[in-house]
Amino acid sequence: METLAAPLTIAFDYTRSLGPVLGRFMAGLRDRRVMGGRTADGRVHVPPLEYDPVTHEPVTDLVEVAPSGTVISWTWTGRPLEGQPLDWPFGWALIRLDGADTALLHAVDAGSAEAMRTGMRVRIRWAADRVGHIRDIECFEPGTATAGPPGPESEPVTMMTTPIRLHYRHTTSVEEDRYLRALAEGRIIGQRCPACRKVYVPPRFCPADGVAPDEVVEVAGRGTVTTFCVVNVPFAGQRLTPPYVVAQVLLDGADIPVPHLILGVPAEEVRMGLRVAAVWRDRADWGTTPENISHFAPSGEPDAAYETYAEHL
Amino acid sequence: MRRAAVLGTGQTDHRSRRTDVSMAGLCREAIDRALADAGTDWSQIDAVVLGKAPDLFEGVMMPELFLAQSLGAVGKPLLRVHTAGSVGGATAIVATSLIRAGVHRRVLAVAFEKQSESNAMWALSIQPPFSAPITAGAGGYFAPHIRSYIRRSGAPPHVGALVAVKDRRNGALNPHAHLRQPDITLESVQASPMLWDPIRYDETCPSSDGACAVVIGDAAAASSSDRQVAWIKATAMRTEPTFYSGKDHVDPRAGAAAAAALWDLAGIKNPLDEVDVAELYVPFSWFEPMWLENVGFVGPGQGWKLVEAGETRIGGTLPVNPSGGVLCSNPIGASGLLRFAEAAMQVMGRAGEHQVAGASTALGHAYGGGSQFFSMWVVGRTP
Amino acid sequence: MNGVAVIGFAQAGGVVTTSGVETLVPVFEEALARAGLGRRDIDFWCSGSSDYLAGRAFSFVSAVDAIGAVPPIAESHVEMDAAWALYEAYLKILSGEASTALVYGFGKGTAGDLNRVLALQMDPYTVAPLWPDAISVAALQARLAIDAGRCSEDDMAAVAAQRGHQAPDSPYVSMPLREHDVAPVADGAAAVVLAAGDRVAGRRAAWIERIEHRIEAQGFGELPAMPAPEVDVAALHAPFTHQELLLRRAFGLSGGVRYVPFTENAMFSAGLSRIGVAAEEVMAGRAAKALGHATSGPLLQQNLTCVLGSRS
Incomplete structure (x- = not known):
């Protein structure tokens, strides 16, 4: 049997603080320069490592490498996915920049798979608007380039923003x-x-x-407030406007309370043991959703004795 | 069972946003301090255990993968533990098992959370389709249970504020604490806004960036250390479901069961007499009296009396959270390991200004999820 | 204690429910029945899963409901393939803290676009913001391996044939990977029951002779040698055919080894299932010694090997 299902998207713009090494690397990209990190064995890593893999010491020796290099492995993607560097067919490649000992992963705008090969020479195509982010490199393209004239490094970048947006299908x-x-x-x-x-x-x-x-x-659509809290505070992800009362409601005939809103009574009058009844939305608006029940409101019955719900706290 | 001991501890300077470091840098600040405190170095670390709460907090799926090199784990066994808020404690316990199983001599346990990379409230409030829009936030989850505690125990309303004053003043003695408020008063706490009635602003934990690291060694490593170590007398973990009919949210069975097993393994008959200091996981001030009862320091309904009498302050019968606890620093994934590390620091005599004089037996405690995952250890000055 | 053995294994075929609970309950029942134990006989429970498969924080928490943990249980969780949960449980038994354990893994791999989600396992500063999908990343590794002469497209097609694909010229999905080189993403759930030697007591058992794991730096480099002892059967966890070939080389497996084909990539239970499958080979008497392997992270970054044997 097919059960109810619906899409779920989770999205957040993450703010990543970079620290001293990545901060200099990203500042370099903003200035159209690629900085590698030299480790104790003399190797230049691009992107730089934050800590030396042998000595475990922080990497501090950053050196500029060329904005062009050699493809050491590649593949071709015919249908780019959401968030990828280009939205037309492109190659993914491992590229060893001239002056570096390791390869970085990026996209190559080569037109067709036939234009890609191991050993091909590629150069950086810089993004027009650069903010200190790996995507300041828009992509690579066939060709070569040389580094610009040497100049002073600008201030390290402190923070980069990374939007993450994922899609799921939630099945009941x-x-x-x-x-x-x-x-x-x-x-x-x-x-x-x-x-x-x-x-x-x-x-x-x-x-x-x-x-x-x-x-x-x-x-039953009625029950007892076992306990509750008054939400006075706004917070990220909230779906109601404070203040509101969220209570645990033990429905008559159930053996475990459900959380729900209590309206129709001032917050300061909500109490443990209060008897409440479900208030349904208009029948025309009903669907296969808990939102059919708008909230609970006092039923007018006398309060329930503490002993009747004490074991549900 | 083979013996294990804490050889050294380290922690970051916890802040709401550590924008000066990357995730690796945050971890390394704690790890480098722990290695120095343990008088050891990378060459002696046999395995790494990393603990952290949900990956959605940082938006990195299994961050131990990209961190492996910075954590010095390459070529070694690495385990990534996640048991919700109790994870820091679970991380230390898994590392202890690696020693007790006899497979390693020295293990590095590290836990971190870089909450400023996103917003924990957002990550915890993601509701799947078909759920009711009844989100109340983290405080909103626990506030009703605090109300139940107050009703059940008859505690006077100012007890939560008393805990907040104590912990924030303790935090002022701890150079690593995020919140350091030496001048906080009962009146100022009571005047702070009521966020999730009955929880006030000053009675809630902050959101922090931070990390903690602990080096755990076997008996040989401990005896070759020229500094005082913290011997691990007992560990315990217990779990129950989030909700079930008859669940006691005030005095959860899993917490009581973990504590009973812990005291039994540690040979402790009367915890209040035999334990010198406790680091309890108290994200909202009212949880101090609740956990005092749950772990068996006092009987049901008696926890608030210990608080009100001032016996949980430094100098009292049972100092609780001399570090300032979760109320002063809360990098969620690391908070449990901080409790365990602070307990070790007390018996090692290395707690600085918040040292409890003569502490020789200490409890580290953590919990998570809907009061359902509990991890605890007892550490002592002698084996 | 006298060693640790696998005494029960079960896995779910088909669709896993969102919480995992409804799928895990019968899997537990079957694994426990094979072990001849009841739920309450288990000293320690340990699981492996990932929040990112479901897109929710704390997705492992609701799975605890499948256990029936009232009264409370000793339990732990790794945010890894459940093979590492098995390692944690194995240690608990070795250290004497438990004499039986049930280890489980689960994941609804089909809930999201796993190929895209897995980009979040890569470096969050310099790689993940480009959203390289898992198949493309594996293709880069495959080409490096082919160019270095460590495998060929023909070798890969032969592995695919062992996995049941009879079309060596299936279309490229990401050159040089063809459709038949990629194990399809699937839902999965699995459980393994472990016991200390003195609790095995005449049960069918596959003894853990050796269990090891290590992590590498994140990258595209060659796997280090991880020599494995001589075995009759190997169940490798290789989401791509070239990775199966890289693993055979790294483990130094000889030509006489029989391989249990890896047909579906049920992430977070797949590695545990490989150990379970290897144990079944031993328990059924089809092998005297079997290797179960699990991997975690992109491009075989982390590997666990478990050698199981019979004791006659």
């Missing part, structure tokens, strides 16, 4: 799917664990016993 479990489809019909269901007999809402494999649930149980 059979139990979650069942729960969501019931919600779309205005029902709240749980399932009972065959071992401990507890009713889980939403239904799920019993985390205490590690077994699949069986009997489907419809539970």
Whole structure:
């Protein structure tokens, strides 16, 4: 059976502080210069290593290498992926810049796979806008170039920003799917664990016993606030505007509370033991989503005694 | 069982943004200090264990891979541990197992978090499709359980503030601490904004960049050290699910079970009498009284009384978090290892201004996830 | 204690659920049944997985629900292939802290575009911002190996044939890698039960004779020699055919070795499964000595070898 599924994208612009070695390397790129790091054995690494692989000491000797070099390995990509240097077919290559002892990975804009070969000479095509980032090298292209006249190094770059954007497909479990489809019909269901007999809402494999649930149980749209917090603070990723009350609500007929919003009552009047009822959105807006239940509001019943929910705290 | 000991510890200067270093530089600041403290060098390190919380914090999938060279791990065994907030403790325990299994002589345990690379709240608030939009943030997860503790124990409302004052003043004695507030008062804490009622701003941990490293050795390495070592008397880890029917979020079974196993292995009958200092993982001040009860220093409902009587200050019956703890520095992945390292520093007599006089037995404690992953160790001055 | 042995193994075929729980429960049951142990007989649990497969922080946490950890258990997790979780569990038994362990790995490799996600394993300052995809990166390694004479496209096609691909001229996906050179990404879950010698007690067992692992610097260089003892069977974890050839050379495996083909790249459980498969060869009597291998990171950066044998 196909269960409900939906896309999930996670995206963040990461801010990377660079430290002394990478900071000088990135500053060089901004100035259209490539700096390699010389290690104790005399080898020049491009990109530079931060620490010497033999002595473990910090690398401090940075030397300029040429903006052109030799392809030592390559492949061809016909369909570039999101975020790659070029959005038309290009070659990936390991390139040993003249004056360097190691190779760096970058894209080569060669037109076609037939133009690529091991040993080919390539040069840097600099990006028009350079900020101190590996992408200040737009890509490499066939040809050679020489380094510009020597000059003083500019201030190291402190920070680089790296956007990361990934796409996933989130698939629900059979139990979650069942729960969501019931919600779309205005029902709240749980399932009972065959071992401990507890009713889980939403239904799920019993985390205490590690077994699949069986009997489907419809539970009430009302219950008891076991405990809660008043959220007064904004934070990244938040989906509601503070202040709001998030409570643990033990639905009648369930054996584990669910978190939900409490509205329809001033925050300072929300209390442990408060009886609440689900407030559903307009039926026309229902879907296979927990958002069908807008929030919980006081039901008007007397508060539940502490003993009735103490074991759910 | 083979003996193992902490030979040396090191930690970074924790700050909200360590923009002067890369991830490798952050780790190396702690590692270089640990190697120097242990009086050892890279040639003597047989294996590396790296701990860190979610990779989404730095946006690097398994950062130990690109860090391998900077960590001096090339050609050696490297393990990457991740057990949520308890990971720092788990990292030290895995390194201890490498020694106790008899396969290595000296192991480097390192844990870090460079939280300024992203935003931890964002990473922790990613909700998959089909979930309700009920995010409350990290404090919002734990605040209801603190409310439950207050209800259950009858603790007066100022206990959380008392812990905050103590820890922040302790942090002022610790040169590495992120928050150092010698002038903080009960009144100023109580006047700070209520973020996640009942948690106030001054009762919450900061978000830090930081790292911690520990060198753990076998009996031969320990006896060849000319400095005081911290003998690892016992370690324990316990896990339970995040949620289950009947879960006790105030006094989690996994924490109590880990502590019971720990005291048993360490031969400790009465923890309050026999332990001289404790570094407990307290990201929100109220967790100090909760953990005092959970690990068995006092009975249920008694933790806040120990706090209120001032017995958890330096000079009290059981100083708790003389380093300032998580309330002063919280590089999440490293926070647990910092607790373990600070416990070792106390029994090695190398805790500087926050040294507890005569400390010979200390507890390091960490927890993570929804109060479900617990790691602990007891270290002592003598084997 | 008298050594450590694999006494049970199971793996899931097909689709793994998002949390892993629904898939892991039957895998645990099967591995435990083969070991002749119950859930409560396990002293230590250890798992391997990656948050980036699911795109969520703490994705390993919900998998704990499959264990039924009430009352609480001794448990740990590595953000690596679960073969390294097996190493951690092996140490716990060696040190005397446990006498039985269940090790598991899981991953829903098909949830995202793994080929692209894996760029995040590369250097975050100078490489990952270019988003080099995993297949292209492997192709660069393959060409270096071919140019250095360490393997040929024909050798790679022969490995592919062993893996069940009968089309040596399948199209290039990333030159010099052809479709048949790339093990398809799959979902996976696996569990291995370990026991200390004195707990084996007449059960079918594959004894761990040697287990080692090491990490290399990140790069495209040649693998160092990692000599393995003479074995009858080897189950190598090689997502690309040229990597299988590089590994055979690095381990110094002789021509007489029978290889268990690696057909699917179920990341984070694949390496553990290779050890499980090697153990099955020994337990079933098809081999006196078998090698299970796991890799982690790009381009075989980290490798673990586990030699299993029978005791008669």
